[in-house]
Amino acid sequence: MDASALHADAIVIDATCPLAREPAYLDWWREGGATVIAPTVRGFDGDARSGLAEIGRWHRHVREHPDTMLVLAPGDIERAKREGRLGLVLHVQGTAIFEDDLDLVDGFQAAGLRMAQLCYNRRNLFGDGATERSDGGLSHLGIELVRRLDAARIVVDCAHTGERTSFDAVEHARGPVVISHANARGLHDNARNVSDALIRAIAESGGLVGTVGFPAFLTWDPRPSLDRFIDDIAYKAELVGIEHTGIGIDYYLGQHPVEDDERARARYEAMIRQGHWRAGEYPPPPYYYPAGIETPRTLGALTTRLLERGFTERETRAVLGTNWQRVLERVWGG
Numbered sequence: 001m002d003a004s005a006l007h008a009d010a011i012v013i014d015a016t017c018p019l020a021r022e023p024a025y026l027d028w029w030r031e032g033g034a035t036v037i038a039p040t041v042r043g044f045d046g047d048a049r050s051g052l053a054e055i056g057r058w059h060r061h062v063r064e065h066p067d068t069m070l071v072l073a074p075g076d077i078e079r080a081k082r083e084g085r086l087g088l089v090l091h092v093q094g095t096a097i098f099e100d101d102l103d104l105v106d107g108f109q110a111a112g113l114r115m116a117q118l119c120y121n122r123r124n125l126f127g128d129g130a131t132e133r134s135d136g137g138l139s140h141l142g143i144e145l146v147r148r149l150d151a152a153r154i155v156v157d158c159a160h161t162g163e164r165t166s167f168d169a170v171e172h173a174r175g176p177v178v179i180s181h182a183n184a185r186g187l188h189d190n191a192r193n194v195s196d197a198l199i200r201a202i203a204e205s206g207g208l209v210g211t212v213g214f215p216a217f218l219t220w221d222p223r224p225s226l227d228r229f230i231d232d233i234a235y236k237a238e239l240v241g242i243e244h245t246g247i248g249i250d251y252y253l254g255q256h257p258v259e260d261d262e263r264a265r266a267r268y269e270a271m272i273r274q275g276h277w278r279a280g281e282y283p284p285p286p287y288y289y290p291a292g293i294e295t296p297r298t299l300g301a302l303t304t305r306l307l308e309r310g311f312t313e314r315e316t317r318a319v320l321g322t323n324w325q326r327v328l329e330r331v332w333g334g
Helices: 002-009 023-031 048-064 076-083 103-113 138-151 163-172 195-204 224-239 259-272 300-308 311-332
Strands: 013-019 037-042 068-070 084-090 088-095 113-115 155-157 209-211 244-245
Touching: 002 076, 002 300, 002 311, 013 068, 013 088, 013 244, 013 311, 023 084, 023 138, 048 088, 048 103, 048 259, 068 076, 076 311, 103 113, 103 138, 113 311, 138 155, 138 163, 163 195, 195 224, 195 244, 209 224, 224 244, 224 300, 244 311, 300 311
Parallel strands: 013 037, 037 084, 037 088, 068 084, 088 113, 113 155, 209 244
Antiparallel strands: none
């Protein structure tokens, strides 16, 4: 099967999609052949009310746009592919929407939330973020949060989460734990990336680590190549096996060519000022995603290059989406 036919036939899952918070960009993933994407719900700077309102807007969007569907249970990914609809996995980056009341976990699950990231770089009530000065691990409330997410069949995500906090999450979760979008620190030494030991722990839990396209997580070169993106996938595959790899590209509003440089810079300075980002891990824009997949409109280029690099058809399908499908459906099916 040639690359274009394989891409069209494959299940393609991008598990981190903050750009999709603006529904006007959903067609970019459709154009790129995506089956399922994970739009970011307000998480690190919101509260329960704002999070629920955002999920409500997604329910309204799906009602008004029958070419989309919420992906909520095993079988929905295959259904989205079969029916030619864009599947949406609602994903929160950070846990501010749970406030200090863990009954909100069950409330948000009932509303459609299916993946929850424990931290967003900074310390919160539940644990420490990836770029904190220290990492004390999960709090007592954080341990209970992981247990409640497990019980509610919401995927536990340790992207942007401190290393000890992530190891604690693996210890206290019953099922697979994922890192939706993080690259290997063994390949590129950025503090936001993750260690080999943590990649192994995630794999041993049955989870996976998605490769991200944000340039500074791949290289200090501001214009990373597609090969550099694939190098990260290959590194993880060699370390823990191809079945524990996937993509969480993290396209977002502040990247080129979505926003002009002035607006992107203002967004960046706000994130630095608010303490969500640190300059050591996040150099200033412009942000050019890997050449060839600069936006989700051209995701087919990833399939072509994976095959050219020697990945088999089975391995390519696994990276593109069937690994994510396996993990998501295992959690949702209990």
